[in-house]
Every structure is written in C-alpha cells, then in structure tokens.
Amino acid sequence: MKSIYNLIKAEIREHSVVKNSILGNINPWKRSHYIILSEIIKDELSKKEELQNERKFELGTSISHITLQRFFENDYDYKTHNDLRFLKTLDKICIFLGFKSLNAFVTKIKDEDLYSESVFAKEFTTDIVYKYCQTNFEFFKFFPVSKIEVFDELIFPEAPFIERIRNYSSELCDRNLKLYTKNNRSNFEIFDLDVISEESDKIVVKTQEFWNLVFTVENSGEEYLVNELNTQIYFIKKINNAWKIWDNYNPNSGLVNNEIAKKP
CATH class of the missing domain: 3.10.450 (Nuclear Transport Factor 2; Chain: A,)
Structure with a gap:
C-alpha cells in the first residue's frame, strides 16, 4: 500500500486542474496551498458521476485541507492509513483523479506494471493484517450478534x-x-x-x-x-x-x- 500511497500523491500533482492552478509551480506546498487543493478537489468531486448517487452520502464530496496536508507530509503508517475513514478519503481522491474507486486505481497500476510485484505483495499483505485486526475488533463490538460477513474481503x-x-x-x-x-x-x-x-x-x-x-x-x-x-x-x-x-x-x-x- 505504501507504493500506491506515493503514486496517488504523484498523480494529484500531475492532475491537469492542479497543474494549471497556482499549485502547479509551487513545491513544497504549505498550509495555504492545501486549502486551495481542498477547494479544487471539492469542486471537481461535485461534478463526478460516481458521487451523484448514494455514494455521495457514504463518502461526501470534500476533503479537508488538514487531511490533505497530513496525507502529503506524513510518512505512510500501516495502522493510520488503513483506518476506514482514511480509506474513504483515498476513494474520494481516486474519484477526483478519474477512477471509480481506490480499487480501480490499484487495478490500473497493476495492469501497467507501475510497481514491483514483490514489493506490492509484501505491502498489500501486511495491510491485510492491519485491516484484519481492526475488523476483528469491530466484529467484537457487534456481539452478541455474530456478523461473520465483516471478514468477507x-x-x-x-x-x-x-x-x-x-x-x-x-x-x-x-x-x-x-x-x-x-x-x-x-x-x-x-x-x-x-x-x-x-x-x-x-x-x-x-x-x-x-x-x-x-x-x-x-x-x-x-x-x-x-x-x-x-x-x-x-x-x-x-x-x-x-x-x-x-x-x-x-x-x-x-x-x-x-x-x-x-x-x-
């Protein structure tokens, strides 16, 4: 997931709307620039077909500048960046980039061999373990109802x-x-x-x-x-x-x- 995480950062910077804005000629970005990026993403997401149905209520159509700044400036962390809320943020970013979801973005980079299969496998499987532990904890919260289906993925x-x-x-x-x-x-x-x-x-x-x-x-x-x-x-x-x-x-x-x- 770390490789994907870094590729998403690069894709945001290369997005035509971002490159043609004031952000295109600035590096590194600071707080004020993330505020601008947040507004750009919000405006683009409001036009996306993927967010014109129930997914709009599930994901929302905005990402705060604070979240974006943390995304760009903080090192990847398995636990933090596999949190369900953050995965929804990645879904929104990938929709902004022109994909239907984070999974669609992952499929594209796999098909185009944009990463080492070995590195990806290691990162992806360790992500699975973190997701499993978090899901297992959520599973316990449903007791006395056994929602075994939460482990399907x-x-x-x-x-x-x-x-x-x-x-x-x-x-x-x-x-x-x-x-x-x-x-x-x-x-x-x-x-x-x-x-x-x-x-x-x-x-x-x-x-x-x-x-x-x-x-x-x-x-x-x-x-x-x-x-x-x-x-x-x-x-x-x-x-x-x-x-x-x-x-x-x-x-x-x-x-x-x-x-x-x-x-x-």
Missing part, C-alpha cells in the same frame, strides 16, 4: 481460519457476551509486523500484538478479560488473483471460551 470463505472464528464467536454470542468499550477499556495494538516468508502465491507474516478486551454479560455482573501480548502468524494466499488470509496461528485463540468453560 479479508479471509477466504473456504479457509479454516474463518471456520474457527465462526465456532468460537457463536459460543460467545450464545452466552450473550458484549464487548465493553467505555473509557477505552477494550483496545488492541500491533507492535511489530514482519514478512518472514514469501512465495509467488503465499506470504507468511509475523506480528506482535497486544489485546486488552473486556466482555460482559448484560445484567449479570459476569465479566471476562483478555489481556495478552503474544506473537501471531498469518498465512496469506493468492487464489484467483486475490490475496486474502488463509489461516492464523494464535496461541491464545479461544481464551475467553476457555475461561467460560472453567466456571462452575
């Missing part, structure tokens, strides 16, 4: 990993557990992420993760805690030209289920 439907998630989550939901998030009681952090093995259709990623989760049973006083720092391994495969998670090794998988089983 990240885990292959036939993968053993999704079956394990389905099994342990259904037990927790059946017991009416809810994730307690008040005052940030529940949270997670990824401290390290490394690609430890790479093949043409498989990449193995190792992470150091800290999960601090508090599950409660409403109106019962029952509380179950997960407070673990551990190493996890993700096995990511390329099937039918799509990279997704196939399996995961987590030594503390099912920890809450085990704690429940110990109770009389």
Whole structure:
C-alpha cells in the first residue's frame, strides 16, 4: 500500500486542474496551498458521476485541507492509513483523479506494471493484517450478534481460519457476551509486523500484538478479560488473483471460551 500511497500523491500533482492552478509551480506546498487543493478537489468531486448517487452520502464530496496536508507530509503508517475513514478519503481522491474507486486505481497500476510485484505483495499483505485486526475488533463490538460477513474481503470463505472464528464467536454470542468499550477499556495494538516468508502465491507474516478486551454479560455482573501480548502468524494466499488470509496461528485463540468453560 505504501507504493500506491506515493503514486496517488504523484498523480494529484500531475492532475491537469492542479497543474494549471497556482499549485502547479509551487513545491513544497504549505498550509495555504492545501486549502486551495481542498477547494479544487471539492469542486471537481461535485461534478463526478460516481458521487451523484448514494455514494455521495457514504463518502461526501470534500476533503479537508488538514487531511490533505497530513496525507502529503506524513510518512505512510500501516495502522493510520488503513483506518476506514482514511480509506474513504483515498476513494474520494481516486474519484477526483478519474477512477471509480481506490480499487480501480490499484487495478490500473497493476495492469501497467507501475510497481514491483514483490514489493506490492509484501505491502498489500501486511495491510491485510492491519485491516484484519481492526475488523476483528469491530466484529467484537457487534456481539452478541455474530456478523461473520465483516471478514468477507479479508479471509477466504473456504479457509479454516474463518471456520474457527465462526465456532468460537457463536459460543460467545450464545452466552450473550458484549464487548465493553467505555473509557477505552477494550483496545488492541500491533507492535511489530514482519514478512518472514514469501512465495509467488503465499506470504507468511509475523506480528506482535497486544489485546486488552473486556466482555460482559448484560445484567449479570459476569465479566471476562483478555489481556495478552503474544506473537501471531498469518498465512496469506493468492487464489484467483486475490490475496486474502488463509489461516492464523494464535496461541491464545479461544481464551475467553476457555475461561467460560472453567466456571462452575
């Protein structure tokens, strides 16, 4: 994703409307220039067919100058730049650039070989892991409803990993557990992420993760805690030209289920 991130920056500077404005002859840009860029993008997005339907309400038609300045000036960060809100910002930028979405932009640069396949695979798969962790946390927030479909874009439907998630989550939901998030009681952090093995259709990623989760049973006083720092391994495969998670090794998988089983 880092390669894509940098290509998007370059594409913005090369956009005809930007090049033909006062911004075309200025480098580097400062705060006032990002205000101008924000207005240019807002004006162009208001004309885009892609934002004349429900996507207009989903994405909006503007990007603040503060967001744009951070986008250009800050180094790429896996966690920050895979946040759902930021991905929506990238969608809007890509629509401004003339594409239907971020995915359409990615497809174009793949087709035109504008990056190293090996570098892209590593970046993309590590992004998948960050997205998975964030999605997993959101998944817990839906409890006691098990919305397993939130993983559709990240885990292959036939993968053993999704079956394990389905099994342990259904037990927790059946017991009416809810994730307690008040005052940030529940949270997670990824401290390290490394690609430890790479093949043409498989990449193995190792992470150091800290999960601090508090599950409660409403109106019962029952509380179950997960407070673990551990190493996890993700096995990511390329099937039918799509990279997704196939399996995961987590030594503390099912920890809450085990704690429940110990109770009389």
